[in-house]
Amino acid sequence: MRIEEYKDMIYACGRCEICRGFDFNDRCPEIFTQHWESSTARGRMAIARAILEGKLEYSEDLAERIFGCFMCGRCREECKKAAQIDVIEITKAMRQDFVDHGIKIPEAGTNMADTVTSSGNIFADTPEVHTKWSEGLEFKKDSGTLFYPGCLASHRFKEKTNILVRLLQKAGYDLNFLGDEQTCCGTPYWITGKMKNAKEYAKTFLKKLQARGVKEIITPCPSCFRAFDEEYPRLLGIDKFPIRVRHTSEVLEEIVVKKKLKFKPINKKVSYHDPCEIGRYRDIYDPPRHVLAAIPGVEFIEMSRNREQAFCCGGGGGCKIMYPDHSQTVSDERIRDFVKTDAELMTTICPACEMNLTHGMYEADLDIRVLDLAELMAVSAGIVDPEILEPDYFPED
Ligand code: SF4
Numbered sequence: 548m549r550i551e552e553y554k555d556m557i558y559a560c561g562r563c564e565i566c567r568g569f570d571f572n573d574r575c576p577e578i579f580t581q582h583w584e585s586s587t588a589r590g591r592m593a594i595a596r597a598i599l600e601g602k603l604e605y606s607e608d609l610a611e612r613i614f615g616c617f618m619c620g621r622c623r624e625e626c627k628k629a630a631q632i633d634v635i636e637i638t639k640a641m642r643q644d645f646v647d648h649g650i651k652i653p654e655a656g657t658n659m660a661d662t663v664t665s666s667g668n669i670f671a672d673t674p675e676v677h678t679k680w681s682e683g684l685e686f687k688k689d690s691g692t693l694f695y696p697g698c699l700a701s702h703r704f705k706e707k708t709n710i711l712v713r714l715l716q717k718a719g720y721d722l723n724f725l726g727d728e729q730t731c732c733g734t735p736y737w738i739t740g741k742m743k744n745a746k747e748y749a750k751t752f753l754k755k756l757q758a759r760g761v762k763e764i765i766t767p768c769p770s771c772f773r774a775f776d777e778e779y780p781r782l783l784g785i786d787k788f789p790i791r792v793r794h795t796s797e798v799l800e801e802i803v804v805k806k807k808l809k810f811k812p813i814n815k816k817v818s819y820h821d822p823c824e825i826g827r828y829r830d831i832y833d834p835p836r837h838v839l840a841a842i843p844g845v846e847f848i849e850m851s852r853n854r855e856q857a858f859c860c861g862g863g864g865g866c867k868i869m870y871p872d873h874s875q876t877v878s879d880e881r882i883r884d885f886v887k888t889d890a891e892l893m894t895t896i897c898p899a900c901e902m903n904l905t906h907g908m909y910e911a912d913l914d915i916r917v918l919d920l921a922e923l924m925a926v927s928a929g930i931v932d933p934e935i936l937e938p939d940y941f942p943e944d
Pocket residue numbers: 559560561562563564565566567588589592622625626629630631632
């Protein structure tokens with residue numbers, strides 16, 4: 548069993564409650580939706596311990612507890628003050644154990660991974676749809692810098708992704724693009740426990756990138772960023788991914804620091820949602836705030852739960868697909884955090900967060916735009932019309 552590798556950590560859990568919080572509502576999105584002790588990190592450690600001791604077996608009944616985790620990392624962050632247990636890696640190991648034992652996992656998770664295998668992306672779209680966002684853009688085939696949007700930015704945010712590339716190019720970045728050869732990064736495999744597929748996929752993908760002479764990847768998606776930068780080296784058994792990988796938060800900050808663009812005022816009150824996979828997973832908290840501070844006129848208002856304490860958007864761990872109702876419940880709660888700020892615009896820098904928070908705004912019947920920070924920067928740099936900030940604006944996606 549994979550969880551045997553984490554035996555010491557599992558036994559280190561002292562059931563201290565720090566991970567789940569004391570009123571159950573402000574930390575873990577899984578317990579926020581399921582209300583079971585077994586839905587918390589400490590509950591999961593107890594389950595793992597019972598499995599290791601042969602007192603419990605992996606079963607379909609357990610699936611909702613293990614696959615219902617948003618992998619938001621809040622418990623891991625809190626556990627740094629307690630036993631420093633890597634709950635995320637243990638959750639991934641448990642999901643792999645389900646698959647390795649042939650136990651049924653949520654059907655939508657299996658379908659998502661199978662769709663990547665059969666079509667190369669999570670939406671089963673054709674390459675023509677996959678590349679539609681790039682219409683009207685020119686890429687440099689000999690550039691070693693690859694712009695890699697990932698599935699969500701390619702398929703659900705065509706206009707935003709087009710704007711982002713225009714922004715980067717105006718700032719002087721020469722970008723290449725995989726075109727018809729672009730596929731998913733492979734994240735659906737490891738969040739659904741399909742590690743054998745993941746290893747093969749990572750090997751093939753790295754070969755493809757090296758054959759194209761890619762020296763650097765820039766991506767707006769925190770999952771893709773972590774896929775190449777963290778998961779691939781683990782899967783391939785290497786210390787470091789041989790290609791430099793940067794999330795756009797770092798690149799937008801570079802544009803500000805190196806004064807690559809001039810900015811005009813945007814007189815709006817703006818809040819910002821920290822995506823779990825660049826925030827808690829990678830400590831990227833300051834670059835997005837530096838970008839907001841660099842745009843004149845912006846009045847930045849933090850939500851009460853921010854940075855390490857940010858509440859998940861509801862999109863993590865595959866829950867958006869496997870447990871859409873839970874996902875909606877969590878995004879509704881995050882929108883309540885936003886409403887308390889009295890801000891006029893919600894920003895983030897992750898396509899999955901942007902999609903979930905947008906759904907949350909619709910659900911709450913709020914006429915408020917959720918934007919990527921790159922869009923705000925593009926407006927301020929005069930690359931795109933300020934109408935995209937207006938509440939009644941609908942992107943052509
Ligand atoms: S914070 Fe860590 S040690 Fe404490 S209950 Fe949670 S997982 Fe266990």
